[in-house]
Amino acid sequence: MAQAGGSLAITGAKLRTNAGDTGATAILIVDGAIEMLGGDAEVRAAAERRGIRVRDVAGATVTPGLFDAHTHPHWAAAVTAGVDLGGCETLEQVRSAIAAEHARLPEGAWLRGWNLEYEAFEETGMRGDLIADAAPGRPVALMCYDLHTGLGTAPALAAAGITGPREFDDASEIVVDENGVPTGELREPTAYGILFDAAPAPTHEEDRDRLRDMFRRLAAAGLTGGAIMDGKDATVELLAELETRGELDHRITVHHWHAVGDTDADVARVIEGRDRCGRLWECGAIKLFSDGVIDTGTAWLHAPDLRGDGRAPFWPSWERYAEVVRAYHDAGMLIATHAVGDYAVHRVLEVYADLPERPGLPFHSIEHLEVLSDADVEALRGSGVTASMQPLHMQWRSAAGEDNWASRLGSERAATGYRVRDVLESGCRLVLGSDWPVAQYDPRIGMAWARGRHTPGDPSAHVFEPEQRLTGEEALLAYTLWPAQARGHADRGRIVAGAVADLTVWAADPVEATPDELISVPIVLTVVDGRIVHEA
Structure with a gap:
């Protein structure tokens, strides 16, 4: 059966709309879209006239649906087996x-x-x-x-x-x-x-059902969607099949993974399929690598790490990287480039800066940006680039700097890690994600790390670079409105009439909760396209 949007009324709510305080306490959803905001009595009466279910959330906080800007749910479904x-x-x-x-x-x-x-x-x-x-x-x-x-x-x-x-x-x-x-x-x-x-591969049915169940796990943490950063043709086919079966509970952007060895014919094939989409999923996006990771010495750094590594890009020919980026850019596709090291960020920014304008289309992102020089933070200013970052990856750092990441970088360069505040103040758009299954998919943990920069739930834990902490409102925006804007979606990331009805309902206000409290705030409901896909 074809999947359709749901209809629902939510009353008794505290609304964080990302569009200013409306004084409303209720939302009417019709066929997957928000039709009106208003008072409880007004919305309840409108719902009852149309036979729409009313759910009173008894003072819970409703935010736009949480979107993970960098995730690998299909891969995770296999890896975590x-x-x-x-x-x-x-x-x-x-x-x-x-x-x-x-x-x-x-x-x-x-x-x-x-x-x-x-x-x-x-x-x-x-x-x-x-x-x-x-x-x-x-x-x-x-x-x-x-x-x-x-x-x-x-x-x-x-x-x-x-x-x-x-x-x-x-x-x-x-x-x-x-x-x-x-x-x-x-x-x-x-x-x-x-x-x-x-290794023995799962059957098609096992693969499909694992992905379905993975999305349901994500919904239980309040996530309503995400950007898949390792998209393959098989991923697209599974999404289409799940939606046809009425079993897709997530709103997805698929970034097709471009491998270094892919040919011009491969590029043309991906471009040809850029407009494939369903009600809850879309293609038209690309993921590339520019370097590896700091822990193995494969990140691309301005200067070698303390073990002499970090001076090689992922691509033998950087000119080829630039050619591929230009081809996808000219085709109107959205590009995300993995760049962990500071020099990788620098070189990707150079390539992006040479791209011609595309009026009406969003600009590209850089993923991770784990370490940044002052000059590269400044280069982000006015670039139009979206910085997609994961502060919760700091969980592997030690207060004494004895972890593998910091011991390779040295204390001075480690202090340039995860500069979310500096990136934001440069005027660059910031979005947050998990990189699941690299780190926990729970957005409460991701927001807590971005705000507290210490192990959530332990107020006595060491705080890494406290000057880089985000506010509660900024962390929420980086999981809601800012990812929508980064992808050019005017109907997402806000609770307004005409927006898609992707909502996360919290037992307490996630902005007012402290970072240590945030990880334990229950998710009351998760609503995707007007359908309740998780209920506590």
Whole structure:
């Protein structure tokens, strides 16, 4: 069946409209759109005349629906099917978790794991032989928490045909020892994709239902939509199928993932499909990489990190990156470029600055911007670029600067991390997201980190760069109105007549709650296209 918008009346609410205080306490939704705001009695009477369900939220706060500006739900549905290794900080803890999963699995099955942290391998380097005897004879394939490194044991490498180094179009790498034998460490998606592609794949129905259920998990945290940053043709087909089945509970922008090795024919094919859309999903957007991550030394930095890494882009030919960006730009598509290192941000800004104007179309984004020089913050001013950032990634930093990220950068450069306040004050539009499954998808956690810059729920925790904290209103705007504006949507991110009825209903005001309180504020309702998709 075709999916249609719902009709609903919400009364007894405190409204945060992102459009000024209207004095209204109620919303009437008809066929997926907000028809009117008003008082409780007025809206209730209008709803009853039309046979529309009325829901009194008894003083709860209603905000525009929360939108994750950088997420990977389809990938996450597959990755998180394995054992969660988050919190395993030592090799023994990793081995113990693998052994427990090995004992649970049937003979012959692959052991999949995700959320693996680098700290467990700081002294030894990442090697598959260190974990192999925790699951004797079984293929083991693990994904690091940042989705930039994979680790496989010898049986898994053999099944994938990984026997030595290979040349890749991008900066991906099969790491080998002094004898040319793979260690099991596989850097960046092109390399580790060989490993994970060799594992048994889910059926089409399993893949579809996992994605459906993933969206429902996101809805329980108050999310009504997101920008998928690893879109593939298969992702688009699943979204279309879910919507046809009446099972799509999320509003999605699909950024098609452009790989470095993609040809002009690939670019043309993606451009040809740019107008594909449904009621709740749209294409027309692109995701590219300019560098890797700081933890593995693959971020592109103005100066090398303290281990001598960080001076290579993801693209062997930066001119080719510029050509591809121009092709998608001229086709009217929206481009998001991953740039973690300060020099990567600098070089992407240079390419964007050379693009011709496109009146009426939104401009492009840079994703992550984990470290920024003063000059590059200034370069953002007036650029029209959207900065898409994830302050909750600071959760892996230590107060003493002993974590892998800070120890590579050094204290002075680490202090330039996640400069959300400086970016905002430069006049650059700021949007927030999770990078799920890299970090938790819960937007309450994301907003709490952006506002408090310390472990949420622990007021005594160390505060990283307190001068970079956002206000409660700014954090909410960065999950609602600003992502809508960044994508050129005038009918989203606000509670006004004519806007789409994507709403998040909170038990308490998320702006007035402290960052430490925010993570525990219950989500009463999540409404997408006028339909209640989550109810506490």
